[in-house]
Amino acid sequence: MQSIRTTFRSLSRSAVIVGTVLALGIAGCSTASDEATSTSDDVAVGGRLFSTADSATAALGSDAEPGQFPRTVVHPRGETTLEQQPQRVVVLDSGEIDQVLSLGVTPVGIASPKDASSQPAYLENQLADVQTVGTTSELNFEAIAALKPDLILDSKLRVDESYDQLAQIAPTVLSIRPGFPWKENFLLTADALGLECKAVEVLNEYQTHVDAVRETIDGSPEISLVRFMPGRTRLYGNLSFIGVILKDLGLSRPEIQNIDDLAVEISPENIADANGDWIFYSTYGKPSATEQDNILSNELWHNLPAVQEGHALEVNDESWFMGLGPLGANEVLNDIENILGS
Secondary structure (H helix, E strand, C coil): CCCHHHHHHHHHHCCCCHHHHHHHHHHCCCCCCCCCCCCHHHHCCCCCCHHHHHHHHHCCECCCCCCCCCEEEEECCEEEEECCCCCCEEECCHHHHHHHHHCCCCCCEEEECCCCCCCCHHHHHHCCCCEEEEECCCECHHHHHHCCCCEEEEEHHHHHHHHHHHHHHCCEEEECCCCCCHHHHHHHHHHHHCCHHHHHHHHHHHHHHHHHHHHHCCCCCEEEEEEEECCEEEEECCCCHHHHHHHHHCCECCCCCCCCCCEEEECHHHHHHHCCCEEEEEECCCHHHCCHHHHHCCHHHHCCHHHHCCCEEECCHHHHCCCCCHHHHHHHHHHHHHHHCC
16 A cells, blocks of 8 residues: 555655545555665765655655554654653754744754754744754753653754664654755654544645645746855755755746756855745845845846846745745745745
């Protein structure tokens, strides 16, 4: 029987009606799989398994009945058995934080983004009293252990080398990697929490939102995505969180960005490659550490038709590129409707 994860992905890519997804969700709400074996380098950008991370994640999870414990969850580092539904969850990356909050679960501990001073603003109110346990790149294992978690969530890409240490503290479930497999990651997180049916409801609500926003947009404007980062400037492709959202909306992309990859990197002198009907740009980290000011003040930027037409807008990096879950995705949809909707 085809897993709900694989089915949901194929349906959402094909823009099949929400009711079909809901019917499948009610019938199943969980899945079983074979163990995946790879290194974190394999699933990093450019790795041999990067482009198949969504389908590989769809094959992971539990074959327990929805909400039933004990259960065994299959993930990239093996199998993790959960004797009862987790109540004290520590979450170590922004995608998983968005995911658990989407499911109505407030974590007891979280890691902060490496180059950010705090959690994404769109999540701050829900995380006000949650303890920080280091950053995504420098975890505080003593602080994690002191919280006495009964579940730890992260991705193999982030904590492959630390998995054994984390698993000694509490049962640990990893996705393969953050980013474009965000829907599959969400379903895997829901499996670990025993909230499979709630996850299907959330994804159906997202698809309903997609359909409503699409109805407000005339035609299919070509959307260019530019992200200024320390040491690099990226144009984002289809295999990214925001790329999946744009594909769900059926919006077109410039040829250089219409690729099955995370992104392409460009130099300031090639910023003309960023043109589209609309350019949405953001900055990760401190703008002074990026090429943002250099590029935005450059004549090449100001000569772009989209810029001259007032169609180059700054967007929130935290939701558009770091959200990596349903709450962030719905924030992006709201922004797109406000900008492009009629």
